[in-house]
Amino acid sequence: MKSSHHFSLQDHNSFNVKAISPTIYFPKTVADLVQLPDLSDKIFYILGDGSNTLFVDYHAPVIIKPDFRGITITETPDSYIVCVGAAENWHHLVCLCIEQGIYGLENLALIPGSVGAAPVQNIGAYGLELSTFCTQVKWFEFSIKKITVLNNKACNFSYRDSIFKQTLHNKGIITEVVFSFPKAWQANVSYAGLSDFSDTPSPKKIMDRVISLREAKLPNPHTLPNAGSFFKNPIVNEQQLKVLKHSYPKIPFYPQGYGLVKLAAGWLIEQAGLKGYRDKGVGVHENQALVLVNYDSEQGEDIVTLARYVQQQVLTKFDVLISPEVRMITTKGEKSFIDLAIYSESK
Numbered sequence: 001m002k003s004s005h006h007f008s009l010q011d012h013n014s015f016n017v018k019a020i021s022p023t024i025y026f027p028k029t030v031a032d033l034v035q036l037p038d039l040s041d042k043i044f045y046i047l048g049d050g051s052n053t054l055f056v057d058y059h060a061p062v063i064i065k066p067d068f069r070g071i072t073i074t075e076t077p078d079s080y081i082v083c084v085g086a087a088e089n090w091h092h093l094v095c096l097c098i099e100q101g102i103y104g105l106e107n108l109a110l111i112p113g114s115v116g117a118a119p120v121q122n123i124g125a126y127g128l129e130l131s132t133f134c135t136q137v138k139w140f141e142f143s144i145k146k147i148t149v150l151n152n153k154a155c156n157f158s159y160r161d162s163i164f165k166q167t168l169h170n171k172g173i174i175t176e177v178v179f180s181f182p183k184a185w186q187a188n189v190s191y192a193g194l195s196d197f198s199d200t201p202s203p204k205k206i207m208d209r210v211i212s213l214r215e216a217k218l219p220n221p222h223t224l225p226n227a228g229s230f231f232k233n234p235i236v237n238e239q240q241l242k243v244l245k246h247s248y249p250k251i252p253f254y255p256q257g258y259g260l261v262k263l264a265a266g267w268l269i270e271q272a273g274l275k276g277y278r279d280k281g282v283g284v285h286e287n288q289a290l291v292l293v294n295y296d297s298e299q300g301e302d303i304v305t306l307a308r309y310v311q312q313q314v315l316t317k318f319d320v321l322i323s324p325e326v327r328m329i330t331t332k333g334e335k336s337f338i339d340l341a342i343y344s345e346s347k
Ligand SMILES: Cc1cc2nc3c(=O)[nH]c(=O)nc-3n(C[C@H](O)[C@H](O)[C@H](O)COP(=O)(O)OP(=O)(O)OC[C@H]3O[C@@H](n4cnc5c(N)ncnc54)[C@H](O)[C@@H]3O)c2cc1C
Pocket: 014, 045, 046, 047, 048, 049, 050, 051, 052, 053, 066, 086, 111, 112, 113, 114, 115, 116, 117, 118, 120, 121, 122, 123, 124, 125, 164, 172, 173, 174, 175, 218, 219, 220, 221, 226, 227, 228, 229, 327
C-alpha cells in the first residue's frame, strides 16, 4: 500500500492551512485496509478531499486517505443502481449521472469533496439530501477487518448527521457508496432559486441553475480558501423562537416538526454585524456570512479564533449557540468545539 512520511497536507484541505502528517496511508483495496497497522489505541484521522476539515495544529495526526476508485452502473426495470468508490469526486459523479441519463442528484451539483465523505454528514443542498438516494454504504470495520454493508436505515441519516459521525466515528472506513435512482424522475424545484422555471425543467437545466447559483453565492476554495458553511443551522424549540420573534420579527425559521424549528445561522451572523468582518488574515465572507474564509493565514488556529468570536457574538445577541459543521483536527486527533477550548488552554 502506498504511504508517505512527513506529508504536507496544505494542498489537501480547502482552508489551505499548513499542516504536516507524520505518516499518511493510501489504502485502495480491502487487502490494503487489512494490512493497516493496528490503530485502535492510536490517534488518526480519515481524510477525504479535506473540504470539511480544519487542521488546527501544524502537527496533524496519522492520516488514512482512502483511494477506492470506480463507478459501476446496473439497471433494473425501474431504477439505476450506481456503486461508487469512496475516493471518487462527488461533483464528477453528479455530472456523470446526468450525462448517462440517470437523474436525481442534480440539486447536489458542485458540492466539493469525495463520495466517501458524503454519507458522513449526509450532504445536502437546494432541498435535497444524499439520504434520499443512498441505499447502502460499504464499510470496512477495523475491529473485524471486514467489509459490512449498512442499509439506508442503519446509517441513521439526519440533518448534516449520520451514524458515521456518531457511534461509528473512527471505527472504520467507508469504501463504497451505493445509490438507487428511480427511472421515473421528478423535478425537485421547491427550494428558493429553483422555483421560477416557466415549465418543468430538465435535470440538466436544474443542475446548471444550481451551479450558477452556487458560483454566485459561494467563494471558490481554489481562489479564496474556505470550507463552505462553517456553522450548522441551529435548531431551537418553539418557545425560544417566540422570544426571538418578539425582538426580531423578520427572523427566518423552518419548522422541523416535534416542536422544533431550524434557524438560519448565516442570518444570525449577518445580524450580529459580522458579514465582511476580518482579522489576522481570516474573515467572514463579504457576501455569505455563513462562510469563514482564509485570506492569507497559514494557521488553522486563526480560523478557530475567528469561529469562537463569531459564536460568542451570536450567543450574546440572540442567546442561540451555533456549532461548527467543519471537523476540527489537532495533533491529538479530532476535537469537538467545546473540547478544543480546553485543549487549546492546556497547550
Ligand atoms: C465551497 C464549499 C461548499 C460546500 N457546500 C456544501 C453543501 O452545499 N452541502 C454540504 O452538505 N456540504 C458542503 N460543503 C462541505 C463539504 O463539501 C462536504 O462536507 C463534503 O462531503 C466533504 O468531503 P471531503 O471528501 O472533502 O471530506 P473531508 O473534509 O476530507 O472529511 C469530512 C469528514 O468525513 C470523514 N471521511 C472522509 N472520507 C471518509 C471515508 N472514506 N470513510 C469514513 N469517513 C470519511 C472524515 O473523517 C471527516 O470526518 C461545502 C464545502 C465547500 C468548501
